[in-house]
Amino acid sequence: MELDEFLHTFGLSDEEIYLMQKLGKEERFRQGEDVSFIGRHIDHFHFIKQGMIRSYRIIDGNDFTYNFFLVGDICVDYESLLKKVPSQSYFEVLAPTEVITFRFSKVEALFEEHPRIERIARKMAEFAYVRLVERVKEFQSDSLEQRYLNLISNQEALFHSAPLQHIASYLGVKPQSLSRVRAKIVKNS
Structure with missing residues (x-):
């Protein structure tokens, strides 16, 4: 997905789209590359043009996947960005990835003069909130098979x-449990 296509979904004018595009910096990451800023306050976000990034934490030596960011997604550590606290999450590139990186402080500077640009930040936060609520509801009420x-x-x-182990971690199970569920689904198909 291209950035201008994404920005058009927010009803921005051509001038506002130009201003946003001007603030973005294209970057490429290799598969396996770490793009984390552990212990530092995050003031940027990535628009994913191509590829995939996952966010995760290491707790007591265990790797827990929190999120996957795919084409057309905004990849950001919302907690660090909004609360202005050091990041606790790692970000790993799972496939060759192209992004457009924005400094939030520079985008935020446009909010007063171009209020529709602020709509992007609000919609990003709303989307993240809804995604989190849906995920919590799934864990509370859906079986592993249904979550999968x-x-x-x-x-x-x-x-x-x-990789399967990251998908399993995201679903809250060990890879062996996910393999059993996948086998069951295939058998019942």
């Missing part, structure tokens, strides 16, 4: 590049 099927239907691209 939901993930396939909502983020099929994930299954082309993300």
Whole structure:
């Protein structure tokens, strides 16, 4: 997905789209590259043009995947950005990835003069909130099998590049449990 296509979804004028594009910096990351800023306050976000990034934490030596960012997503550590606290999350590139990186402070400077640009930040926060609420509800009420099927239907691209252990971690199980569920689904198909 191209940035201008994404920005048009917010009803921005051509001038506002130009101003946003001017603030962005294109970057490329290799598969396996770490793009984390652990212990530092995050003041940037990435628009994913191509590829995939995951966010995760290491707790007691265990790797817990929190999120996957795919084409057309905004990749950011919202907690660090909004609360202005040091980041606790790692970000790993799972496939060759192209992004456009924005400094939030520079985008924020446009809010007064161009209020529709502020709509992007609000929509990003709303989307992140809704995604989190849906994830919590799934963990509270859906079986592993249903969570897996939901993930396939909502983020099929994930299954082309993300290793099984990261998908299992995201679903809150060990890879062996996910393998059993996958085998059951295949058997019942």
